[in-house]
């Protein structure tokens with residue numbers, strides 16, 4: 001490793017699970033329908049994963065009926081003040097204590113934009129700060145690289161083998177080692193707040209919170225099922241510092257943070273999944289305070305891949321088909337950061353794996 005400065009699924013057709021589709025709040029219903037239609041044809045391990053993924057959803061529902069685990073208490077609210085912002089207006093959200101709310105809703109945070117007056121609320125696991133939060137009639141399909149991670153099964157499998165496979169094919173060092181390198185890069189901003197962008201089931205968000213190195217961790221992802229899984233993992237851990245973490249559903253292209261309000265953004269294995277890396281990194285640059293740090297990991301197809309004919313035009317097709325971006329050189333990532341107003345680009349490589357860091361100018 002080198003560090004350098006510079007709807008229905010046909011019977012047995014499990015592949016249909018991986019097709020992009022619109023998933024709303026009824027995604028779980030479709031999931032159970034799928035289980036019923038395929039149950040005789042799927043191996044025991046997959047059945048087990050289905051059952052466990054169902055229990056994620058079931059226990060989350062049970063929580064709603066008792067006491068929501070996720071409440072923005074006063075201390076957290078104080079911590080998030082001036083950071084959490086309306087994804088439409090980018091102005092900080094204010095706490096909306098509406099006495100007309102039902103007892104259950106009153107236990108949940110209601111945050112309001114002081115500009116457009118839109119109210120954002122949370123469920124038992126996360127705050128929904130997407131632009132379409134609360135809309136009932138409107139939905140849009142995202143690229144496959146976003147939709148894939150909204151399936152309960154994918155969220156269940158993510159930390160149960162999926163993420164670990166990155167080490168085998170890509171040279172990712174694994175969460176503990178990656179965390180050590182991240183800490184080095186983030187040294188200048190330790191003690192501040194951190195956004196774990198596209199956190200999935202919160203592998204790194206949990207490490208950040210438990211490390212005690214940050215005042216607040218925002219675990220952010222577009223996938224509701226990933227955030228539910230993250231909440232499950234947090235509940236399973238004894239003495240987890242819950243007061244240090246907030247789970248937020250948001251789109252990387254429209255971050256719900258005030259400009260210049262974030263000390264650090266980490267994005268593990270996500271750059272290549274974002275619909276437009278440049279729009280996302282520009283958003284990250286917007287929310288970082290002067291001197292704030294961006295650290296991210298992804299993979300690069302260079303070395304022997306440089307000899308693959310037509311790789312450059314081919315990646316256009318991959319991007320159009322899957323929404324996934326293939327990076328071909330370190331230089332490309334440096335250009336991306338520079339184009340988005342970040343400086344002091346550094347990187348660490350191991351085979352296809354790359355970790356980059358860049359800073360918002362002071």
Ligand SMILES: C[S@@+](CC[C@H](N)C(=O)[O-])C[C@H]1O[C@@H](n2cnc3c(N)ncnc32)[C@H](O)[C@@H]1O
Nearest residue numbers: 146149198199200221222223251252268269270
């Ligand atoms: C491969 S996972 C990375 C998870 C984790 N950070 C890690 O290091 O393993 C990619 C994540 O990007 C998220 N993602 C995809 N499109 C997104 C978007 N538009 N906004 C926010 N997150 C998105 C997915 O939901 C998924 O959880």
